[in-house]
Amino acid sequence: MEDKKIVMKFGGSSVSTTERIKDVAQLIIHRKEKYNHIIVVVSAMGDTTDNLLSLANRLSKQPYNKEIDMLLSSGEIVSASLLAMHLIDLGYPAQSFTGFQAGLKTRGQHRKSQIENINPNKILEALSLDKIVIVAGFQGMNAEGEITTLGRGGSDTSAVALAAKLNARCEIYTDVAGIYTVDPRIRPNAKKLKQINYEEALEMANLGAKVIAARSVELAAKYNVPLYIALNTGNVEGTCISNKEEKLMSENMEEILLTNISKIDDVLMVNLENLEKIDKNVIHCFVELADANINVDLLNQMLLKDHHPAVSFTAHQEDKDGIITILDKLEFDYLMVENLSKVSIIGSDMRHQVGVAAEAFRVFVEEDIPYYMVSTSDISISYVVDTENAKQLINAFADRFGL
Amino acid sequence: MEDKKIVMKFGGSSVSTTERIKDVAQLIIHRKEKYNHIIVVVSAMGDTTDNLLSLANRLSKQPYNKEIDMLLSSGEIVSASLLAMHLIDLGYPAQSFTGFQAGLKTRGQHRKSQIENINPNKILEALSLDKIVIVAGFQGMNAEGEITTLGRGGSDTSAVALAAKLNARCEIYTDVAGIYTVDPRIRPNAKKLKQINYEEALEMANLGAKVIAARSVELAAKYNVPLYIALNTGNVEGTCISNKEEKLMSENMEEILLTNISKIDDVLMVNLENLEKIDKNVIHCFVELADANINVDLLNQMLLKDHHPAVSFTAHQEDKDGIITILDKLEFDYLMVENLSKVSIIGSDMRHQVGVAAEAFRVFVEEDIPYYMVSTSDISISYVVDTENAKQLINAFADRFGL
Numbered sequence: 001m002e003d004k005k006i007v008m009k010f011g012g013s014s015v016s017t018t019e020r021i022k023d024v025a026q027l028i029i030h031r032k033e034k035y036n037h038i039i040v041v042v043s044a045m046g047d048t049t050d051n052l053l054s055l056a057n058r059l060s061k062q063p064y065n066k067e068i069d070m071l072l073s074s075g076e077i078v079s080a081s082l083l084a085m086h087l088i089d090l091g092y093p094a095q096s097f098t099g100f101q102a103g104l105k106t107r108g109q110h111r112k113s114q115i116e117n118i119n120p121n122k123i124l125e126a127l128s129l130d131k132i133v134i135v136a137g138f139q140g141m142n143a144e145g146e147i148t149t150l151g152r153g154g155s156d157t158s159a160v161a162l163a164a165k166l167n168a169r170c171e172i173y174t175d176v177a178g179i180y181t182v183d184p185r186i187r188p189n190a191k192k193l194k195q196i197n198y199e200e201a202l203e204m205a206n207l208g209a210k211v212i213a214a215r216s217v218e219l220a221a222k223y224n225v226p227l228y229i230a231l232n233t234g235n236v237e238g239t240c241i242s243n244k245e246e247k248l249m250s251e252n253m254e255e256i257l258l259t260n261i262s263k264i265d266d267v268l269m270v271n272l273e274n275l276e277k278i279d280k281n282v283i284h285c286f287v288e289l290a291d292a293n294i295n296v297d298l299l300n301q302m303l304l305k306d307h308h309p310a311v312s313f314t315a316h317q318e319d320k321d322g323i324i325t326i327l328d329k330l331e332f333d334y335l336m337v338e339n340l341s342k343v344s345i346i347g348s349d350m351r352h353q354v355g356v357a358a359e360a361f362r363v364f365v366e367e368d369i370p371y372y373m374v375s376t377s378d379i380s381i382s383y384v385v386d387t388e389n390a391k392q393l394i395n396a397f398a399d400r401f402g403l
Numbered sequence: 404m405e406d407k408k409i410v411m412k413f414g415g416s417s418v419s420t421t422e423r424i425k426d427v428a429q430l431i432i433h434r435k436e437k438y439n440h441i442i443v444v445v446s447a448m449g450d451t452t453d454n455l456l457s458l459a460n461r462l463s464k465q466p467y468n469k470e471i472d473m474l475l476s477s478g479e480i481v482s483a484s485l486l487a488m489h490l491i492d493l494g495y496p497a498q499s500f501t502g503f504q505a506g507l508k509t510r511g512q513h514r515k516s517q518i519e520n521i522n523p524n525k526i527l528e529a530l531s532l533d534k535i536v537i538v539a540g541f542q543g544m545n546a547e548g549e550i551t552t553l554g555r556g557g558s559d560t561s562a563v564a565l566a567a568k569l570n571a572r573c574e575i576y577t578d579v580a581g582i583y584t585v586d587p588r589i590r591p592n593a594k595k596l597k598q599i600n601y602e603e604a605l606e607m608a609n610l611g612a613k614v615i616a617a618r619s620v621e622l623a624a625k626y627n628v629p630l631y632i633a634l635n636t637g638n639v640e641g642t643c644i645s646n647k648e649e650k651l652m653s654e655n656m657e658e659i660l661l662t663n664i665s666k667i668d669d670v671l672m673v674n675l676e677n678l679e680k681i682d683k684n685v686i687h688c689f690v691e692l693a694d695a696n697i698n699v700d701l702l703n704q705m706l707l708k709d710h711h712p713a714v715s716f717t718a719h720q721e722d723k724d725g726i727i728t729i730l731d732k733l734e735f736d737y738l739m740v741e742n743l744s745k746v747s748i749i750g751s752d753m754r755h756q757v758g759v760a761a762e763a764f765r766v767f768v769e770e771d772i773p774y775y776m777v778s779t780s781d782i783s784i785s786y787v788v789d790t791e792n793a794k795q796l797i798n799a800f801a802d803r804f805g806l
Contacts, residue, residue, distance in 0.1 A: 018461040052481065058421040059485050060492035067491065070484035070499050074477035078455065081473035082462050088470065089463035096473050101548060122548065145504060145525065 005037040005127070005168035009137065009159035013175050014232040015079045016046030025086050027173070027234040028132060032092065037127045039166065041137040041159040042083060044075025065110035069139075069149045073099070076136030076155070084134045094132040097122065100147065102133075104140030104158065112151035115140060115158070118165040135162065153213030160216045164223035172212060177231040178239035179204065179211050181403035182261045186394050191403060193239050193259055200259045200348050201227075201241045203380050207344035208264035217241065258347035258356070258401045261394050265387055266317035267297070267340040269372050274333040275309050281330050282311055288326045294319040298342070298375045298382065312373055314342065314384060337372060341390035344382040345397055357381060363396045408440040408530070408571035412540065412562035416578050417635040418482045419449030428489050430576070430637040431535060435495065440530045442569065444540040444562040445486060447478025468513035472542075472552045476502070479539035479558070487537045497535040500525065503550065505536075507543030507561065515554035518543060518561070521568040538565065556616030563619045567626035575615060580634035581642035582607065582614050584806035585664045589797050594806060596642050596662060603662050603751050604630075604644045606783050610747035611667035620644065661750035661759070661804045664797050668790055669720035670700070670743040672775050677736045678712050684733050685714055691729045697722040701745070701778045701785065715776055717745065717787055740775060744793035747785040748800055760784060766799045 008028060015021050024042075032038060043049075052071050056063065080096040087094035099106075103119035126133050137155025142148050150157050156172060163170035179201070182190040196204075198221035205214035211229055220227045220241065230238025275282065282301075289296055298314045315323060317338060327334050350356045360381060364371060369392065373384040385393055397403070411431060418424050427445075435441060446452075455474050459466065483499040490497035502509075506522035529536050540558030545551050553560050559575060566573035582604070585593040599607075601624035608617035614632055623630045623644065633641025678685065685704075692699055701717045718726060720741065730737050753759050763784060767774060772795065776787040788796055800806070 018458060021462060055421060055481075055485055056488060059424060059489040062492065064488045064491050067484045067488040067499055070501075071481060071488075074480045074484075077477045077480075078458075078474060081470045081477075082458055085459060085467045085470040085474075086462040088467050089465065096470055098473075098550070147501070 004035055005039065005163075005166050006031060006035045007039045007041060007159050007163040007166070007168045007170045009041040009155060009170070009172045010043065010232060011155065011174055012043040012046055012049070014173055015042055015083065018082070020232075021045075021079070021083055021086060024083060024173075024232065025090060027232070028087065029090065029092060030234060031171075032132070036130075037168075039123060039127075039133045039135060039162055039168065040083065041135045041155055041162065042076060042079045043137050043155040044072075045079045045082075048075040048078070063111075066146060069110045069147050072149050073136070073139045073147045076138055080134045080136040084132075087132055087134075092132055093130060094134055095126050096134040096136070097126075098136050099139035099158070100141040102135040102162070104161070106140035106142045106148045106150070108148075110146075110148050113140065113142065113148035115150065115161045118161060120162075120165050123162075123166070153215055156213055156216040157219060160219045160223075160225055160227070163225045164219065169226045169228065170220065171228045171230065172216075173230055173232040173234070174211060175232065176211055176229075177236040178229050179209065179241075179260070181259065182394055182398050183209075183263065186263070186391055187398055187403075190398065192237075194237070195240045195242070196259050197243055197348060198241060199379060200346060203344075203346045203377070204260045204262055207346060207380060207382060208262040208342070209260065212241075258345050258350070258397075258403060260346040261397050261403060262344045262346065263390055263394060264342045264344075265390070267314050267342050267384060267387075268317050268320055268323070269312060269314045269337045269340055269384055270323060270327070271335040271337075272311040272327075272332050273335060275311065277308055279309065281332065282309070285326060285330055285332070288330070289315075289323070292322050292326065294322050294326075298373055298384065300373055300375065314340070314373065339387050340372065340384050341387040342382050342384050343390055343393050343397070344380050345401070346380040348379045350379050350381070359400060360397065363393070363400050367392060367396045369393050369396075407438055408442065408566075408569050409434065409438045410442045410444060410562050410566040410569070410571045410573045412444040412558060412573070412575045413446065413635060414558065414577055415446040415449055415452070417576055418445055418486065421485070424448075424482070424486055424489060427486060427576075427635065428493060428495075430635070431490065432493065432495060433637060434574075435535070439533075440571075442526060442530075442536045442538060442565055442571065443486065444538050444558055444565065445479060445482045446540050446558040447475075448482045448485075451478040451481070466514075469549060472513045473550050475552050476539070476542045476550045479541050483537045483539040487535075490535055490537075495535055496533060497537055498529050499537040499539070500529075501539050502542035502561070503544040505538040505565070507564070509543035509545045509551045509553070511551075513549075513551050516543065516545065516551035518553065518564045521564060523565075523568050526565075526569070556618055559616055559619040560622060563622045563626075563628055563630070566628045567622065572629045572631065573623065574631045574633065575619075576633055576635040576637070577614060578635065579614055579632075580639040581632050582612065582644075582663070584662065585797055585801050586612075586666065589666070589794055590801050590806075593801065595640075597640070598643045598645070599662055600646055600751060601644060602782065603749060606747075606749045606780070607663045607665055610749060610783060610785060611665035611745065612663065615644075661748050661753070661800075661806060663749040664800050664806060665747045665749065666793055666797060667745045667747075668793070670717050670745050670787060670790075671720050671723055671726070672715060672717045672740045672743055672787055673726060673730070674738040674740075675714040675730075675735050676738060678714065680711055682712065684735065685712070688729060688733055688735070691733070692718075692726070695725050695729065697725050697729075701776055701787065703776055703778065717743070717776065742790050743775065743787050744790040745785050745787050746793055746796050746800070747783050748804070749783040751782045753782050753784075762803060763800065766796070766803050770795060770799045772796050772799075
């Protein structure tokens with residue numbers, strides 16, 4: 001048996017019922033054959049968090065984040081203690097810990113706090129007694145002694161941070177069997193990726209892949225924590241994320257290797273038109289959008305032939321009213337296009353291969369799909385297209401690049 | 404405004420829905436007119452604790468008390484944070500605290516731990532900021548940093564202990580409008596007691612009155628905490644418990660003054676028969692009952708005419724099988740009578756008035772009710788009767804003693 005530790009993380013749907021908690025326990029016991037020290041991080045059962053928030057909405061018109069954190073923290077305490085008692089019942093010593101008891105010290109705002117540090121003494125003590133450690137994810141305690149939560153994807157962050165502190169491998173169990181080249185709901189025969197690096201995973205997370213949050217990948221990359229994303233049944237090989245430079249196998253060495261195609265829906269695009277040569281209104285516009293908490297995603301600015309600038313940006317459909325208010329107030333001429341999707345192709349090999357963009361553009365011609373914006377990074381290209389064309393485009397890309 | 408503190412405690416049925424939590428908030432705000440420092444102790448919402456225990460039963464054949472404590476502690480955290488956010492929403496600064504955050508240090512076994520001490524600093528800090536303090540009842544943390552719960556009536560104990568530490572009055576709000584001379588479900592026109600002393604309240608609690616647990620009364624008596632038991636709507640005058648010697652008003656100064664008639668159902672009586680003159684088996688029997696965690700309530704032993712002893716004891720119906728196992732093992736001849744109730748009359752004046760027992764026995768003759776056992780204390784007399792006769796007996800007692 002390797003004398004190594006693993007952190008296993010299970011999300012809300014993996015522990016949504018007592019039956020699923022039993023399945024999770026079996027998977028933990030199976031891993032116990034290989035690893036003698038196991039730390040488990042769990043989310044709240046199923047819809048618990050949503051149900052608690054709905055109670056809160058009935059009792060207060062505004063969200064009081066300090067109290068919401070207190071409220072939500074109860075959900076993970078329930079799943080952690082239930083899992084622990086079931087493991088004990090099966091003959092495997094276990095102990096549950098709140099985020100505070102597990103030593104997670106947080107800072108920053110309530111409902112989106114960060115992990116400042118972890119004091120692992122209580123966990124190490126339990127591991128030394130050969131106990132399986134079950135930690136309530138998503139939560140910790142700040143310097144004022146208040147319970148805080150870590151925001152969306154918080155349990156993943158708890159898991160990666162614990163793995164970093166304990167020098168452990170981190171396994172994230174979820175409803176999908178790993179990371180695919182294309183979302184299997186769009187392309188059922190999409191290939192699963194056995195191995196990708198942090199940079200690719202991060203780009204995927206930022207560009208719409210929902211399997212793991214960018215924040216957790218960044219943390220894993222920073223501390224070089226090997227991540228493994230797999231199905232919560234444990235019987236299908238998942239995806240490893242590390243800094244290894246192992247490449248995907250390809251029969252044709254010259255073939256362009258992409259790792260993933262991602263899609264984000266509900267995109268809205270705005271073109272600002274008839275701008276002055278140096279238009280301070282454009283700066284005001286982005287300041288006001290930021291003040292209104294409206295997130296601008298893609299932003300393109302270029303000089304037209306008459307040396308007047310043209311500006312395009314995309315945002316989320318839900319911010320439509322807020323954007324219109326600001327544009328009208330600043331008296332812009334603008335064009336707004338709705339019902340768009342952002343389709344991105346991602347691969348760390350792209351920086352070495354000039355041909356990807358050319359191949360990609362050829363797909364647009366062949367498929368006769370119009371696009372509204374293009375934006376590129378080192379390892380990805382994103383296209384804004386009509387949502388009704390997105391699926392056709394993704395499948396055409398997948399065919400072209402052999403995903 | 405008096406510069407005094409009060410602790411207000413609300414049980415599970417008082418916070419069972421968001422609507423009832425709103426009612427509780429209104430009552431707190433009403434008290435805020437008179438008291439500038441309010442500490443509220445809440446139980447878990449309605450059936451939460453039972454539902455959590457039912458989840459636990461599905462996942463483990465045995466109760467693992469350390470994990471059960473962790474699990475149950477979540478319930479009070481939910482109700483405390485919901486109440487706090489509603490008060491904030493109404494414009495009254497408030498803050499919720501887990502038992503640990505409120506400084507409740509516990510010791511002893513899980514699921515029935517005791518409060519060792521309270522570090523009130525966090526509470527005092529919040530009070531100094533003019534916040535209403537909401538404490539999750541029923542829970543604390545032991546020296547090992549583990550969450551423990553205080554057992555049945557634990558939230559009452561949290562409230563009384565906080566009141567003792569903070570030199571506060573303690574108000575227990577519940578489903579009944581105070582303490583009555585007779586359970587109003589048995590005798591709808593029973594009188595409510597405005598004022599009783601700790602000793603009387605303790606005897607009532609021990610003899611079946613369910614309004615407040617003996618443990619909380621003992622704690623209040625020890626630290627001289629004024630207790631007030633009232634309806635959770637706040638619009639009906641309740642019952643004060645203190646060490647004041649104020650007496651109930653009576654028109655006839657010679658009238659026998661009782662404060663309460665209580666009843667406990669599901670009583671089982673055992674008579675051990677044909678015993679030896681000095682029967683060591685009797686001692687073995689009580690040792691084995693104690694080892695099996697079977698609580699013997701009333702115990703009478705007397706010498707019969709032939710100098711052989713006779714022993715009778717009562718226990719709870721649920722322990723029937725355990726008792727039979729032990730009696731058979733020790734080869735006793737015994738008589739077991741089931742479906743009995745223990746009816747008790749209580750009054751601190753009884754010690755000064757020899758006539759009570761005589762009056763009480765006259766009731767049995769007049770009503771033609773047989774009784775199986777009688778047991779007396781300084782301030783109470785308990786009778787074991789058939790459950791089918793208990794209600795008739797209670798009403799006859801109430802008529803006789805003007806309750």
